[in-house]
Amino acid sequence: MHDPTETPSLADPVTGDPVRPVSGLPRVLVVDDEASLRHLLRVILERLGYPLVEAGDGEEALALLDAHPDVRIVLSDVRMPRLSGLDLLRRLRERGVFVVMMSAYASTDLAVEALREGAYDFISKPFRADEIRACLQRIVEREQLAEENRKLRARVREQEEIDGFIGRSAAAREVMAVIERVASYPSTVLLTGESGTGKELLAHALHRRSPRADRPLVAVNCAAIPENLLESELFGHERGAFTGANRAHAGLFEQADGGTLLLDEIGDMPLVLQAKLLRVLEDGRVRRIGASRDLPVDVRVVAATARDLAEDAERGRFRRDLYFRLNVVHVRIPPLRERVDDIPLLTEVLIERAANRLGRDVRGASPEAMRCLVEFPWPGNVRQLENALERAVLMASGPRVELNDLPAELRHHGDADASPSTDGLLHAVPADTSDLSIKRHGAELERALIREALVRTGGNRSQAARLLDISYKALVYKVRNYGLEES
Structure with missing residues (x-):
């Protein structure tokens, strides 16, 4: 019978040579x-080079795990x-x-139950030192393989991501390739x-990959600022140029x-x-409001829009000459519905980011959930997906x-009675048909x-204003007035 207090002998089962301790092993x-x-296990583990802590029962073990989060x-x-x-x-x-169960009362049923509950392995007592060594070595090799896989996935992801823009579909790869070429x-x-x-992620990617990366990237939403x-804001002003201009202001250019x-x-x-912007793009010079001379500026302009500028130019809603000046390199970012193959990858990455942040x-x-x-x-494209997954996490x-x-609108998509159009608009019709006062x-x-x-627009107010055929400023006022800020 094996004496549990006997000092164990550790040897390689093939060569018979003594086993040397390995550094960097898990606790x-x-x-x-x-x-x-x-005591027996402490001697075995110390000879193998494993750092360890000991507990006399399960309650003490849980307390030690809280105190030693590096236990693997x-x-x-x-x-x-x-x-x-x-x-x-x-x-x-x-x-x-990784949990390895040990028992002197081992049976097939007990081992099966332990493995079913999530144990990595089951060892019967009395055990040999080499059994412990081999079991731990399998765990270490599995961890090393998992780490290599994580590094490989990270290298693959580098090819599938550019400053937060993620995708492996042909459409996404084409967008990223153009950004890399012209940056x-x-x-x-x-x-x-x-x-x-x-679009904003790709603008940042263009800046960070350019020789201008150590200089400012300044962003402005042209729809969010009143015309006056x-x-x-863009071109700046001199002191006294208009009422309230109490000091000179350098514009964003x-x-x-x-x-x-x-x-x-x-x-x-x-x-x-638009006419003034065109002059700045062509001449590389800007004049503040109220100034009498131009200032030279060296700025790389990246323009972004959800509108069809070519159509707007044809209809007179956008200057044709400015459109041609902006359209030197045109990058169309496809909507998420056109790159469905990217949704599993995006889901994996966005869940991981949300989980880490939260x-x-x-x-x-x-x-x-993935099928849904x-x-x-x-x-609302990737932004809507990101918000939905954060809620799901x-x-x-x-x-x-x-x-x-997942949010209810995703789970019930396609249900005959779940259309927001049907619910929202029919509820706006008065139930009392005798009262039809407009x-x-x-x-x-x-x-x-x-x-x-x-x-419909995933909360994008600029796009919603166009659908409603009202100005952005009017929509902002009405959203606030009707208490729809959270919509």
């Missing part, structure tokens, strides 16, 4: 209520006071550690695509000198300012996102239309 937690067994392997007896080995195993499911040149770039497709302020200026929602810029141990999505994500049309009660964790019920209908436009 092991030994859990056993018998001091002699803990747990060697635990099955029968122990207070908290048994199997109960400890169940408590460790979410900890991400180092000063040419103007026009980024077009629906709201939420990643936008000119001063001056602030971006040597760097990059992102003109977001360029399609919403007033026509009168401190949740959630990775990946179930097949049912792939089938949804995503009118918060709601998840397990290690992955399940179908029920004055009294017009506001209800207007609120329903605004809410529907916001839903």
Whole structure:
């Protein structure tokens, strides 16, 4: 019979040579209520080079795990006071550690139960030192392989991501390839695509890959600033140029000198300012409001819009000459519905980011949840997907996102009675058909239309304003007035 207190001999089973300790091995937690067994395992592990801590039962083991978060392997007896080995195993499911169960009362049923509950291996007592060594070595090799796979996935992801813009589809790769090719040149770039497709991410990618990367990247939303302020914001003003101009102000072109200026929602810029912008792009000089001389500026302009500028130019809503000047390099970013193949990759990455930011141990999505994500049309594109997945990570009660964790509008997409258009607009019609006053019920209908436009555009107000055929400023006022800020 094996004496558990006997000093074990460790040798390679093939060569017979003594086993040398290996540095950089993971910490092991030994859990056993018998001091002699803990002593035996301590001798074995120390000779192999494993750092370790010891616990006399499951409750003490949990406390030690909190104090030593670097523990990667747990060697635990099955029968122990207070908290048994199997109960400890169940408590460790979410900890991400390898658990090896040990017992002197081993049976096939007990081993199967332990493995079913998540144990990595089951070792019968009395055991040989080489059994422990071989089991731990398999775990270490598995961890090393997993780390190599993580590094390989990271290298692959580098080819599938450019400054947060992610995709492996042909359409996404084409966009990233163009960005890489033109980033180092000063040419103007026009980024077009629906709201939420990643235009701003690509603008940052252009800047960071250019010789201007150490200079400012200045961004402005042309649709969010009133016309009377936008000119001063872009081109600056001198003191006393207009009422309230108590001091001189350097415009965004001056602030971006040597760097990059992102003109977001360029399609919403007033026509009168488009002429002045064209002169700056052609001459490389800017004149502040109220100034008598021009200032030279060296700025690379990146323009972005969700509008079809070619059509707007044909209809007279956008200057043709400015359109041609901006359209030196045109990059169209496809909507998410045109690159459905990217949704699984985006889902994996966005869940990981949200989980890390929120401190949740959630990775990946179930097949049912993924099927729902792939089938949804995503009118708000990647931004809408990101928001939906952040909500799902918060709601998840397990290690992955399940179908029920997704927002209701995703899960019920396609249901005959789930259309926001049907619900929103029909509820705006008064139930009492004797009261058909447009004055009294017009506001209800207007609120329903605004809410529907916001839903269809994933919350993008510029795009919603165009659907509603009202100005951006008017939409902002109505959204606030109707209490739709959260829509």
